[in-house]
Amino acid sequence: MSLKVMSIGTVKQLTGLTERQIRYYEDRQLVFPERSSGGSRKFSFEDVELLKEIHRKLRDGFHTFELRKSMVKERSARDRREGGRRV
Amino acid sequence: MSLKVMSIGTVKQLTGLTERQIRYYEDRQLVFPERSSGGSRKFSFEDVELLKEIHRKLRDGFHTFELRKSMVKERSARDRREGGRRV
DNA sequence: CGTGTAAGGAATTCTGACACG
DNA sequence: CGTGTAAGGAATTCTGACACG
Numbered sequence: 001m002s003l004k005v006m007s008i009g010t011v012k013q014l015t016g017l018t019e020r021q022i023r024y025y026e027d028r029q030l031v032f033p034e035r036s037s038g039g040s041r042k043f044s045f046e047d048v049e050l051l052k053e054i055h056r057k058l059r060d061g062f063h064t065f066e067l068r069k070s071m072v073k074e075r076s077a078r079d080r081r082e083g084g085r086r087v
Numbered sequence: 088m089s090l091k092v093m094s095i096g097t098v099k100q101l102t103g104l105t106e107r108q109i110r111y112y113e114d115r116q117l118v119f120p121e122r123s124s125g126g127s128r129k130f131s132f133e134d135v136e137l138l139k140e141i142h143r144k145l146r147d148g149f150h151t152f153e154l155r156k157s158m159v160k161e162r163s164a165r166d167r168r169e170g171g172r173r174v
Numbered sequence: 175c176g177t178g179t180a181a182g183g184a185a186t187t188c189t190g191a192c193a194c195g
Numbered sequence: 196c197g198t199g200t201a202a203g204g205a206a207t208t209c210t211g212a213c214a215c216g
Contacts, residue, residue: 007094041209063175110189124206125188126188127186
């Protein structure tokens with residue numbers, strides 16, 4: 001599910017990360033939550049998986065700017081694969 | 088997904104119902120959200136579908152106590168089908 | 175660089191109640 | 196019966212900053 005429906009507290013539980021970490025990864029452009037009208041972040045299940053992946057990569061010594069580069073590649077590759085199916 | 092991850096504000100948007108309606112359906116034992124440590128309700132995508140179904144039934148003239156009875160039947164039928172796979 | 179934390183404010187959600195029909 | 200609403204409080208989330216290494 002790519003629907004952005006979870007607030008940061010839920011994501012925190014599902015990933016085991018702290019709010020600080022989650023917000024920082026967003027700041028570094030690694031995840032892109034939506035915002036509620038009031039400004040609170042909304043994440044999808046895909047985001048949850050992504051966040052866990054990011055944390056694993058960082059644990060393995062990568063840096064956020066490196067992850068951003070590889071993720072841009074994956075993103076465009078996926079977009080190419082999936083074609084123009086926009087939701 | 089039966090994971091209870093959405094707070095009532097998200098459910099409100101996804102179903103088009105008011106918080107009052109959602110809370111009332113819970114009060115009438117038609118949906119069973121979980122609770123966060125702080126007491127806020129957490130719903131699943133299945134709950135969202137269920138809530139929409141409930142509202143349709145009410146619109147068609149059913150009453151909550153009737154829905155509860157039929158839902159208990161469906162629930163036990165499903166449980167029988169799905170066997171003991173507990174999450 | 176990636177993360178922790180205290181600070182103050184704003185948005186979110188909660189319950190119990192009164193109202194209508 | 197099913198839903199609206201105003202009330203007051205508690206939990207949740209937000210941002211910007213200082214800190215460390």
